[in-house]
Amino acid sequence: MTTTEHRPDAPELGDPRLDRDAGLDVAHLQRVLLGHYADLRLGARRLMADPRFHKQDDLTLAEHRERVLGQLRLLAAEGDVHRSFPERFGGANDHGGFLARFEELTSADPSLQIKSGVQWGLFASAIYHLGTERNHDEFLADSLSVRVPGAFAMTETGHGSDVAAIGTTATYDAQTQELVVHTPFRAAWKDYLGNAGQHATAAVVFARLITRGVDHGVHAVYVPIRDEATGEFLPGVGGEDDGLKGGLNGVDNGRLWFDHVRVPRTNLLARYGDVAEDGTYSSPIESPGRRFFTMLGTLVQGRVSLDGAAVSAARLGLAIAVTYGNQRRQFAGPGAEEVVVLDYAEHQRRLLPLLAETYAAGFAHEDLLAAFDDVFSGRNDTPETREDLETLAAALKPTSTWHALTTLQTCREACGGAGFLAENRIVGLRADMDVYVTFEGDNTVLYQLVGKRLLADYSTSFKHLDAVKVARLVAERAADAARYRTPLTRAVQTISDAGDPRRSAGQLRDAETQRALLVDRVETMVAEVATALRPAHKADPATAAALFNAHQHDLVEAARAHAELIQWESFTAALDRVSDAGTTQVLTWLRDLFGLSLVERHLAWYLVNGRLSAHRARTVTSYIDRLLTRLRPHAQGLVDAFGYDQVHVRAAIASGAEAARQDEARAYYRAQRASGDAPVPEKRH
Amino acid sequence: MTTTEHRPDAPELGDPRLDRDAGLDVAHLQRVLLGHYADLRLGARRLMADPRFHKQDDLTLAEHRERVLGQLRLLAAEGDVHRSFPERFGGANDHGGFLARFEELTSADPSLQIKSGVQWGLFASAIYHLGTERNHDEFLADSLSVRVPGAFAMTETGHGSDVAAIGTTATYDAQTQELVVHTPFRAAWKDYLGNAGQHATAAVVFARLITRGVDHGVHAVYVPIRDEATGEFLPGVGGEDDGLKGGLNGVDNGRLWFDHVRVPRTNLLARYGDVAEDGTYSSPIESPGRRFFTMLGTLVQGRVSLDGAAVSAARLGLAIAVTYGNQRRQFAGPGAEEVVVLDYAEHQRRLLPLLAETYAAGFAHEDLLAAFDDVFSGRNDTPETREDLETLAAALKPTSTWHALTTLQTCREACGGAGFLAENRIVGLRADMDVYVTFEGDNTVLYQLVGKRLLADYSTSFKHLDAVKVARLVAERAADAARYRTPLTRAVQTISDAGDPRRSAGQLRDAETQRALLVDRVETMVAEVATALRPAHKADPATAAALFNAHQHDLVEAARAHAELIQWESFTAALDRVSDAGTTQVLTWLRDLFGLSLVERHLAWYLVNGRLSAHRARTVTSYIDRLLTRLRPHAQGLVDAFGYDQVHVRAAIASGAEAARQDEARAYYRAQRASGDAPVPEKRH
Known part of the structure; x- marks a missing residue:
């Protein structure tokens, strides 16, 4: 173990002049964090x-x-x-x-990150990912150069997370070979769009594409919206500024509506769905559902x-x-x-x-x-x-x-x-x-997507089996679950319950123990929701929806547990990228602190489900306390390794000014005491 | 039970035109909430x-x-x-x-609440509560009328919560019968003071009062700081504007410093400590400590x-x-x-x-x-x-x-x-x-004050006893604690573990069960910290401080538990002020939801300490789920009872606009379906 904490000659941490940490190679750690x-x-x-x-x-x-x-x-x-x-x-x-x-x-400035994200990550990327070469030739260069600031007009006032339900339509008119973009009611106004409040002169508008009386679902259309010279809305386009927001006020969010706005047929971003001159629709992806999700998939970048x-x-x-x-x-x-x-x-x-x-x-x-x-x-x-x-x-x-x-x-x-x-x-x-x-996918909605995927993966193993085999597998899993109430216990806990508390803490420090606790929780939560939802398969839609709703919270929590496990696995894998022994030691403590903080956060679950005894649960908290003491001397090194300079941090209180003030005050009192003419406190008077 | 939830004729809640709730007398509840x-x-x-x-x-x-x-x-x-x-x-x-x-x-506007609080609740109130009649005659009328906007200059850059350690001095000069207010170093600048950034022309300055070479501790002095005509700082006074803040930007916070600023002796707010012309100090409160806390006690108003x-x-x-x-x-x-x-x-x-x-x-x-x-x-x-x-x-x-x-x-x-x-x-x-x-007492620091009071109360019963009696009492409490691992269990849990889950939920609904669970937790946490800190009494200061520090988190959590119990007791007592049966029923569910949410939040504690079995812990969550279903139809009535009008709420999304948009969209689709010319979805094509 290489650590500074018990060395009598360890430098005083908290001293702003000190930028080295004897246990931690800050420069090396910084390189690890900078990554690929x-x-x-x-x-x-x-x-x-x-x-x-x-x-x-x-x-x-x-x-x-x-x-x-x-x-x-x-x-x-x-x-x-x-x-x-x-x-x-x-x-x-x-x-x-x-x-x-x-x-x-x-x-x-996060506003710059988001405004850049709107311009290049959404507007230009939509042209690139959803458009054909022809679309690229026509629209991409000006979007990249910001000659055309653009909005990504997907969200509507009435529909945030449920993109499939948007109301805006783009109806093909074969007579003029134009798409007619239209907002049928107030709830279908596009809303919260970056760049739309003021700067955008064009927008990629998501609308249901209608041709020959058929609704082909959500597609994207390139629509000029403002006169580049005057900044005024073009005929048929209107909108509102979203005004002041809780933050990101360097981004001009706004609303847009369209009153039968006509654009050339070729303004359809046509990679995943095109309309021929005669109004015939074609797409490389046959299933409308898969097509929709493919188009939305480009959003993952955001x-x-x-x-x-x-x-x-x-x-x-x-x-x-x-x-x-x-x-x-x-x-x-x-x-x-x-x-x-x-x-x-x-x-x-x-x-x-x-x-x-x-x-x-x-x-x-x-x-x-x-x-x-x-x-x-x-x-x-x-x-x-x-x-x-x-x-x-x-x-x-x-x-x-x-x-x-x-x-x-x-x-x-x-x-x-x-x-x-x-x-x-x-x-x-x-x-x-x-x-x-809440933007780029509301967090709660995203967790539900993850939860559904976990359920789907869980049920995949059952998909091709007959009823008898399914029953057997379920029984097997149930037995597993029952065994879980002891095995981790047996492997980890019973020994320690009897013995030396330090040995018990040692086991919590073991990566395999942490992993087992985290994996077990995800698997059990998913299995429980899956079991609870099984009757939904044969139920009428209202009953099925009610059943699903009753387990919505559990599903969200299972997704959260899954995400925490992923973070823990990434942290653990990253330890192998550290080549300095002292740094490995400190980072391993930090990983342990993360893992055990997760266990502590969900301690009730581990107790209710018999994964930890009351005695072992107590050692989780006491081991966290020990880790905090061990890590405290390295706190400065661990944030220094993020590699930001004063020019990035730009906070008056983190500039060293506070240390200078404290030093000045202490020097003042020391000098006063030394001078012998300090006022006498009343109580000693 | 009077509730709307199962009545087939129950009005659809969520309908903005509906302002009555068949289970809840909203007007009556509003009067209860308006209170005394x-x-x-x-x-x-x-x-x-x-x-x-x-x-x-x-x-x-x-x-x-x-x-x-x-x-x-x-x-x-x-x-x-x-x-x-x-x-x-x-x-x-x-x-x-x-x-x-x-x-x-x-x-x-919360800025108005805080600026008013600075002017009347702090500045004028300090003159009133810390001043003599003479001080009142001289300073109070102008502070009340805002002819003199004033700052309450207590906090220093270097000392927020620790007022006793401020550095500013007010030294009496008997020759001129003046107090000399002085800032000895940068950390002693007054900081974060409302009104000080721009508007204040005077300040109540907290400083250590020094006369005849004795430091009598923190006292308040009335100090003019700006020229009322020009708004410029008076000679010897300086400062800085705190500038933009995370909120409350209608309040001009700022910093002040004093370079040997002289004010008349009679500017001392002298109710709790005065200086005679010859420099003799007098106070109605002999103990400097008690005097300090008495003066600070007026802060409770904030x-x-x-x-x-x-x-x-x-x-x-x-x-x-x-x-x-x-x-x-x-x-x-x-x-x-x-x-x-x-x-x-x-x-x-x-x-x-x-x-x-x-x-x-x-x-x-x-x-x-x-x-x-x-x-x-x-x-x-x-x-x-x-x-x-x-x-x-x-x-x-x-x-x-x-x-x-x-x-x-x-x-x-x-x-x-x-x-x-x-x-x-x-x-x-x-x-x-x-x-x-964090202002008017940092929350974490306040919880520590509460925790220390809880410890003091706990140890009071030991104060006048000899060692043998103390030992006996401790043993008795220990026995109590051991018994606790069954009694609540016995009274509440074992019956239900065996029987009908509905009976078990019924017990959780019982106010006495909730109270017992909450009281038990506070008492046990306090007793545990008290026991853990016992060795500190005989330890050297450094060891005692380290021991206290090791239990700081537990003390903070005990204070939080105490506060939650107080809230629960107030809620329960308030049920008696409701005279309508339906309203009592809904509010009782709401109280149960509060009580059981607290138990769920601290479920790990109840499990680790053997107060709830794993089985009963599960019923806490399932009963919460039932309460949510019961309360959902009353959610609108429960917020309507707060009694705010649109003119107070002033939120576009809560104005009924959203319901109007939703109604319009649904009407549009209904009309389109009825017309028969709605586009056909591709998949049914």
Whole structure:
């Protein structure tokens, strides 16, 4: 074990002048965290050091929007933002690298990340992924250069997550060879669209394609919406500005409606469905359902990038709060000196498990990015790998975005009133991240998608069996479940219940024990929901829907458990990428803290289901306490390894100013005491 | 049982035109919720219907500050804001009513509530409570009329919660009969002070009073800081604007420093400590410690009012989210119609327990207000009742302010993208409420105060006993604790484990069972911490501090459990104030939902400590599910009973617009189907 904690000569942590950590090779860990796209990330961070990209807090709504549009044009000019696009459009066919760079925009201003995401990740990407070569030739260059700022007009006021139910129509008129785009009622207004409030001069509009009296479901149509010279809506197009929002105010969200707006037939983004001059519909994908999900599948890119941005924001928040917590002193300790607040156990309890989870989310994101690049590069693009990718993104995006909100809020509170000032950045980051939990797929809806996939996988093994075999398998699983009430217990717990508590903690530290506990929970929860839902197969639709509804919460919780397991597996796999022994030790403690925090969070489940005895449950918490003590001296190194410079963090309280103030105050009192003319306290008078 | 749920003729809830609830007498419930100060609250709400008081989202920081200052002057002119002050200053000596009215400002703009709190609740109240009649004559009228906007200069950059450690000094100079107010180092700058950023022309400055070489601890001094005509700092005074914050931007927070600023001796607010012309110090309270806490005790008023504001904000958020959830439809149900989102079990799971907790917090606040008025009116003002009041406020303020943040965030997410728009108010309320969890006493620090009081009460019974008797008592309690592992079990659980699950749920519904579970948890947690800390009495300071630190988290959790119990008791007591049988039934379900949600939240504790068997633990969750189904039809009535009008709620999505949009869309499709010329879906083609 290499650790600083028991060495009498260990440097005092919390000293801002100290940037090394004897147990942790911070530079090495930083390289591990930068991951596969290290060079691209470092390049993007260098770019984001330019003050022209930094959020300014003193701007009006209009000024902030204008500034971010200007930043977008700077990025377009720089050009590397086109990495994911074909070479003939100045790109590099590099999908993973494209997103990795995007995520780094978060430190400058999340509005820039999202406005870029709207322009290139949604608007231009829809043209690219849903369009034909002809569509590309016509529309792609101007969208990439931001000559045409564009909106991605999918969501409607009346339909957020349920895209299949949108009301906007695009009806083919064979006489004029035009598509007539129309909004039939108020609830079908497009809403919450980035760029639509002010800047967009065109939109990719999702509408049900109707030709020859047949509704072919949701397709995308390129529709000019504003006069490029005047900025006024074109005839037949209208809308509203969504106005001020809870955050991301550098993005101009807005609403659009269409009153029989005519565009050429060739404005249909026709890769997955086309209309011939005579109105004949054709598609390379026969099933309307599969076609719909294929088209929607390109949305996964947005979810992957939000997952990455959430990790970045959580890291920034923790870099600020941990640095401040290492310098701030409050309340006199046993000596005369006031105590550094991160030395308080409750402060550690609040911040360090979130730090562990942020590491887990970061490693999981790196794996998600790899899966994304495998599919989108075409290296490993099959219906199965696409579905796996979509499920993985649907599991991780909710988990990391909710985590980012919790982390930023906790960091803000841990910094007290200082945390509430915009100059210390945490409140701004939190406000900007807020909508990440409901856009690009509402988190609760995404967890339900994951839950349904888990159920489908569970039932796959039954699909080709007859009733007798199914019954046998179910019985077998039931026996398994019954055995579970002892085996983990037997393997892990009974020994320790009797013996030395340190041995019991040692077993919790064992990766296999942690994995067994986490895997078991997911499998059992899924099996229980599946069993509970079985009567739905033969029930009438209303009864089936009621049954499903009754287990909706369990399904959501199963998906969450699945996502947590994935994060834990990614963290554990990442330990192999660390080559320094001290760093491996510290990171293993951090992984243990993450794993055991999950077990503690769901302790009631483990107890109710007989997986842990009451005695062992207590050791979970006491081992967490030991881990917090072990990790505390490395807290600064662990946030320093995120690799952000002051120019990225830009928080007054994390600049060293607090340490300087504390030093000055302590020096003042020391000098006063030494001088002998300090006022005498009344009680000693 | 009177309930609508099983009656076939029950009106469809979620229908915005419906404002009655057959099981609930909404008007009666509204009167119950208005409580003791109903008339004052209704009057304040009528006043807050005036658009001049409403927050406008399109203002710059400077404009918002100016607007709120103007609102303050409107309130001063109206005059009833002086209720808590003596009659000779236009008040009514009505302390509870003063705060009740204040809380109602929240619906207009929390910045107004806080700026009013700074001016009257802190600045003027400090003059009143800490000052002599002479001080009152000199300073009170101008502070009440806002002729002098004032700052309450207590917190320093280097010392937030630890007021005793502030660095600012007020040194008496007998030669000139002046107090010299001085900031010795940067960390002693006053910070985060409302009004100090821009408007304040005077401040009540907390400083250590030094006379004749003796430091008499923290006292308050009235110090003019800005030229009333020019708004420039007076000589020797300086400061900085805290700038943009995460919310409450109608309040101009700022920093102040003093460079040997001289004020007359008589500017000392001298009720609890005075300096004679010759520099002799005198005080009616001999102990410096007790004097300090007496002076700080006046701060309790702020905590009481924040507790009330938190309840108001949570109610507003739920009124918006529940109303919208009752009108919004998403995803097709078993029939052709889309499902009202509040019919989804997960949506109920997210919102209804928060609704129950908001009721509990509201009833607990009403009790806190009564306790506050008893003490501050002098009707029941003893050191003991003051201490009880301070402990009660320290328990409830953290609980309700954290609850408000959780509730507003959940409401915002439950409204999806619409919830993120400023026009729907939730994000603004949440941003404004954010700092409530750390100001006027950091929540974690307040819970520690409560925890220490619980420990003190616990050890009181030991105080006057000799060692042998203590040992016996400890042994007795230990036996009790051992018995606890069965008695509740025996009384509550073993019967039901064997029998009918419905009987088991029936017992959970029993108020005595809920109380026993909640009381037991508090008592056991306190006893465990007390036992664990016992060695600290004989240990050296460093060891004692380390031991205390190791149990800091447990102490905080014990305080939280104590606060939850208080809320539950207040809710239960309030049931007696309901005279309508149907309303009593619905509210009892809501109380049960609150009680059992607490048990579910802490289920691991009950399991680990043998209070509930695994079998009974499962029934907690299944009974909660049943309660959610029972309460769902009453959700609208329960938020309508908060009694806010559209003019208070002012959220576009809760105005009925959503229901109108949904009705229009459904009518469109019905007409299209009836016409026979609807497009045919491709799959049926």
